[in-house]
Amino acid sequence: MKLLKITLQGKTYEVGVEVIDSAAPVASSVPVLVQAAPAKGAEGVAVPAPSPVAPAPAPVAGVAGGHSVTSPMPGVVFKIGVSVGQQVAKDQELLVLEAMKMESPVYAPCAGTVASILVKQGDAVLEGQALIQLS
Numbered sequence: 463m464k465l466l467k468i469t470l471q472g473k474t475y476e477v478g479v480e481v482i483d484s485a486a487p488v489a490s491s492v493p494v495l496v497q498a499a500p501a502k503g504a505e506g507v508a509v510p511a512p513s514p515v516a517p518a519p520a521p522v523a524g525v526a527g528g529h530s531v532t533s534p535m536p537g538v539v540f541k542i543g544v545s546v547g548q549q550v551a552k553d554q555e556l557l558v559l560e561a562m563k564m565e566s567p568v569y570a571p572c573a574g575t576v577a578s579i580l581v582k583q584g585d586a587v588l589e590g591q592a593l594i595q596l597s
Contacts, residue, residue: 528597529572533587537561542583544594548576556594559587568593 466477537559544556550570559566574596581593 528577528595529574530592531556531568531571531594531596533559533589533591533593534568535559535561535566536588537566537586539581539583539585539587539593540565542579542581544576544579546576546579550574550576550596557581570596572596 464479466479468475468477538561539557540560541558542556543558544550544554550556550573552570552573554570555567556570556576557568559568577595577597579594581587581591587593
């Protein structure tokens with residue numbers, strides 16, 4: 463295990479990193495959790511436990527003649543701007559994802575009607591996960 467020292471907002475943390483099998487390929491969609499502990503001498507620093515990563519949902523059956531809007535990246539659903547039954551235009555903002563303190567809008571790839579919304583505000587999503595079904 464290799465220990466790294468990281469300083470965030472004036473507080474130093476020691477983070478342990480261990481390579482299990484350097485020859486094995488690493489899937490980009492596999493979440494990795496790292497737990498940091500305060501460095502020696504850093505007093506009164508609370509380190510929250512890592513939040514659990516939601517499993518990828520089961521595939522959703524497509525709507526006849528419809529389109530599944532998927533997440534372009536891993537993140538958290540920050541805002542949903544449409545509702546079921548609403549007509550949407552091509553390139554209309556459907557929802558906003560947040561990743562690393564940045565907001566990224568997700569747009570309709572085509573005109574249609576919102577058939578179903580598969581996520582809710584605050585949900586953690588993976589890259590490629592279905593978010594909204596358009597018909």
